[in-house]
Amino acid sequence: MKKKILVIGAGSDVAQALSRLRAERGHILWLTARSQEALQPLLADLKVRYQAEALGFVYDAELHPAEDLMAQLPGIPDEVHVAMGYLGNPDRLDDPKDAARILKVNFSAAVLLMNAVMHAMIEKQIKGVLVGISSVAGERGRKSNFLYGAAKAGFSTYLDGLRNAGFSHGIHVMTVKPGFIRSKMTAGLPLPGPLTASPQQVASAIIKGMKKGRGTVYVLPVWSIIMLLIRNIPDVLFKRLNL
Numbered sequence: 001m002k003k004k005i006l007v008i009g010a011g012s013d014v015a016q017a018l019s020r021l022r023a024e025r026g027h028i029l030w031l032t033a034r035s036q037e038a039l040q041p042l043l044a045d046l047k048v049r050y051q052a053e054a055l056g057f058v059y060d061a062e063l064h065p066a067e068d069l070m071a072q073l074p075g076i077p078d079e080v081h082v083a084m085g086y087l088g089n090p091d092r093l094d095d096p097k098d099a100a101r102i103l104k105v106n107f108s109a110a111v112l113l114m115n116a117v118m119h120a121m122i123e124k125q126i127k128g129v130l131v132g133i134s135s136v137a138g139e140r141g142r143k144s145n146f147l148y149g150a151a152k153a154g155f156s157t158y159l160d161g162l163r164n165a166g167f168s169h170g171i172h173v174m175t176v177k178p179g180f181i182r183s184k185m186t187a188g189l190p191l192p193g194p195l196t197a198s199p200q201q202v203a204s205a206i207i208k209g210m211k212k213g214r215g216t217v218y219v220l221p222v223w224s225i226i227m228l229l230i231r232n233i234p235d236v237l238f239k240r241l242n243l
C-alpha cells in the first residue's frame with residue numbers, strides 16, 4: 001500500500017537517507033524544511049531518482065505553529081518522522097535565545113507537532129506510525145550538551161507516553177536513539193569511528209525498527225551498553241568527569 005509519509009526536517013542528512021528509502025518503495029513523501037529554497041533540491045532528488053510523488057511545505061519550528069502545517073497538508077499522514085534537531089552551543093549559558101532555540105526545536109515544537117498528528121490519526125482512525133529521533137544524550141545530562149540532552153530527555157519521555165497512548169488506537173510510536181551520526185550537525189567534531197553511524201545506517205535501522213514494531217531503537221547496539229554504564233556512574237564521580 002502506498003503510504004503518505006511526512007518528514008519533518010527533511011534537509012537533515014538522516015531524513016534525506018530515509019526519504020530515499022521510502023520513495024524507492026513507491027510511497028508518497030511530504031517533506032518540510034525551513035524555506036522553499038531548501039525544499040527544491042530535496043524534492044527534485046526524489047523525483048529524478050525514483051519518480052516519487054513528493055510535495056514540500058515550509059515549516060520552521062521557531063516560527064510556525066503545528067496547526068498551520070497540519071492545515072496545509074493534503075490529508076493526514078500514515079507515517080511521520082521528526083528528524084529536526086538543533087545541538088546549540090553548550091558554552092553559551094549567557095545566551096538565552098540559543099537555549100530557547102534548543103528547547104523549542106528538540107522538544108516543545110516536536111511535541112506539539114506529534115500531538116497534532118496523533119490527534120488527527122485518532123480522529124480519522126488511521127493506524128499510523130510516528131517516529132521521533134531523540135538521542136542517547138537524553139539519558140544522562142553531561143556538561144558538553146546538557147540543554148540539548150535535557151530537551152531530548154523530555155522528548156524521549158514524551159515518546160514513551162505517546163506510545164502508551166497510541167497503542168489502544170493501533171498507532172505505533174518509535175523512539176530512535178542514534179548515538180553519534182556523521183552529519184551536518186556534527187561536521188568538524190572529532191567522532192569516534194566505531195561509535196559513529198552514517199545517516200544511511202540510521203535510516204535503515206528506522207525502517208527495520210518500524211517493521212519489527214520496536215519501541216526504542218539504538219542504531220548501534222553498543223550504545224545501549226555504554227549508556228547503561230554511564231547512567232550507573234555514581235554522581236560523586238560523574239560530576240568530576242570531562243564528558
Ligand SMILES: NC(=O)c1ccc[n+]([C@@H]2O[C@H](COP(=O)([O-])OP(=O)(O)OC[C@H]3O[C@@H](n4cnc5c(N)ncnc54)[C@H](OP(=O)(O)O)[C@@H]3O)[C@@H](O)[C@H]2O)c1
Nearest residue numbers: 009011012013014060061083084085135180181183184185
Ligand atoms: N548528528 C548526531 O550525532 C546526532 C546524534 C543523536 C541524535 N541526533 C538527532 O538526529 C536528528 C537528525 O539530525 P542530523 O544528524 O541528520 O542533523 P542535521 O543534518 O543537522 O539535521 C537537523 C535538521 O533539523 C532542522 N532544523 C534545525 N532547526 C530547525 C527549526 N527551527 N525548524 C525546523 N527544522 C529545523 C535542520 O534544518 P536546516 O537543514 O534548515 O538547518 C535540519 O534539517 C536530529 O533530531 C538530531 O538531534 C543527531
